[in-house]
Amino acid sequence: MNRVNMDSEQNISEDARSKGKLGLILVGVSGALVAGLYAIATPFVLPALRKVCLPYVPATTKQIENVMKAIRGRKGNLIDIGSGDGRIVLAAAQNGFKSVGVELNPWLVWYSRIMARNLKLSKQAQFYRQDLWKMNTSEFDNVVIFGVSQMMSDLEDKLSKELHPHSRIVACRFPFPTWNAVDIIGEGVDTVWIYDYKCDQHRK
Incomplete structure (x- = not known):
């Protein structure tokens, strides 16, 4: 294998690793956002799941x-x-x-x-x-x-x-x-x- 091919394969491998790390980071950030939204939204959604729904409606x-x-x-x-x-x-x-x-x-x-x-x-x-x-x-x-x-x-x-x-x-x-x-x-x-x-x- 010549030097050009070796450098090309090495660049492809490094690029793939970078994309893989970026993908993991994005997955982690997305998971954190979903968990955060779930934690915030759950107390507002749960009343609708009870026998008597008492939603939050601000007083005028x-x-x-x-x-x-x-x-x-x-x-x-x-x-x-x-x-x-x-x-x-x-x-x-x-x-x-x-x-x-x-x-x-x-x-x-x-x-x-x-x-x-x-x-x-x-x-x-x-x-x-x-x-x-x-x-x-x-x-x-x-x-x-x-x-x-x-x-x-x-x-x-x-x-x-x-x-x-x-x-x-x-x-x-x-x-x-x-x-x-x-x-x-x-x-x-x-x-x-x-x-x-x-x-x-x-x-x-």
Whole structure:
């Protein structure tokens, strides 16, 4: 074999090795990206796979204003069930409520805590990653819920067993099926229904 052929074969071999290394790098980077996207997307996708789908839908500015109107003049603490990005909890904290947000999505809990820290509201607004069906709401004076129609009946049963007689419940987007609202604020997707849990008619 002459020198030219040997050099040519060596160049081809080195080129093949370089392409092979590049391919491995690309495969590794692609795998890392897929894993990262999966880790981020999974908490958002999983709610759709549960029996009752409770997707993350950010509250509008008008919805937040309506919720604040619904709890105006109220005292005590507040919990937002399915707190999402934490805007309701933070707004309530700014209005003097000791507020708690419960959210199953860890990324939204993390984001909410950062926002609370940035607004210097960490002591007044706290966020927890927890399943709403496994938590106890009995210690709260004000309850806010952004639910979906499929869950409102079960949630009504749960709250009926837990809330104390002076609790106020603010339902956003969907009303409770059998409770009678004492007031309704807003319209369309911004509507909130106000329920005062002070009479036996709410107890099952």
